[in-house]
Amino acid sequence: MSRHLSDKGPPLSPTDLESCCTCATLLSQTARYSISSEKPLPPNRSLECCPRVICGACIHKNPRFSTYCPYCQISQTTSSLPPGLKEPPSYDSVAAASHKNVISGQVPPPYAPSSRPNASAARDASSTIDEKSVPSDDEGVGQDVLHFLRHxxxxxxSLSLRYGVPADILRRANNIHADHLLLARRAIMIPGQYYKGGISLSPRPVDGEEEELRKAKIRRWMVACKVHEYDIAVLYLEQADYDLDAAVEAYLADEEWERRNPANGARRGKGFVRARPLPRRISTGRR
Known part of the structure; x- marks a missing residue:
């Protein structure tokens, strides 16, 4: 058997049995020249970090293998940074790039100081509240405006949008705890602290001032005499020509006469019929 091996040639050395760690080609069989350009390939590189070799063909295809180990994943170049970090660009390249921009005319605009004072700028930046909800201190506080409602x-x-006053401010200024309670109001107050117009969009009552005055007298008579019948209130006020004091005195006089003459009334059921005739009612058709 030894004779058979000797017939094939001299025995191979350990270096001839080494292969490239990237392409697994025997180093003894790798090409020395490039097939396309016929230029000599880089020499085989023995890695310093591990007992491996990278052939010149792999280094020619990927120049990174000349300084990098794909197994240990470290670079053999001298650097003060830890392995895996990239060095920043040099100052010479940055200075050359900035000089190129200056030559090409790409100059940044000159710095211009802001014309606004720092205090006002800080106030505008920190202000996150709606301007409508907080009145400005510079403007004077206007007078409150009376708005007569049109139900x-x-x-x-709608009133908040028309007057530019927050809805919460309108409710707080008029003691309205729920929006449906507005139907029981004849007018509401628009706070002048938030509304600077000074002019009401509905300055007069819907039915007119005389009608509002008449209804006010009717309500005052009903409260003063403690009578809940609306027709009786209209009856006494019409007979007194809507003189509130005279109408109240007439009703109190009738009540006093009934207390002094309780037996003069005709009995009807369990109650008495008013013996003293009421003044003749003039039907107006108004309530």
Whole structure:
């Protein structure tokens, strides 16, 4: 058997049995020249970090293998950075790039100081509250405006939009705890602290001032005499020509006469019929 091996040639050395760690080609069989350009390939590289070799063909295809180990994943170049980190660009390249921009005319605009004072700028930047919800201190506080309601068109939301006053401010200024309670109001107050117009969009009552005055007298008579019948209130006020004091005195006089003459009334059921005739009612058709 030894004779058979000797017939094939001299025995191979350990270096001839080494292969490239990237392409697994025997180093003894790798090409020394490039097939396309016929230029000599880089020499085989023995790695310093591990007992491996990279052939010149692999280094020619990937120049990174000349300084990098794909197994240990470290670079053999001298650097003060830890392995895996890339060095920043040199100052010479940055200076050359900036000089190129200056030559090409790409000069940044000159610095211009802001014309606004720092205090006002800080105030504007930190202000996150709606301007409508907080009145400015510079403007003077206007007078409150009385708005006569037109039901059912006027609501808290519509009045807030028309006057530019927050809805919460309208509710707080008029003691309205729920929006549906606005239907029981004849007018509401628009706070002048938030509304600077000074002019009411509905300055007069819907039915007129005389009608509002008449209804006010009727309500005052009903409260003063403690009578809940609306027709009786209209009856006494019409007979007194809407003189509130005279109408109240007339009703109290009738009540006093009934207390002094309780037996003069004709009995009807369990009660008595008013013996003293009431003044003749003039039907007006108004309530």
């Amino acid at each position: 059912p068109d006027d609501t808290v939301s």
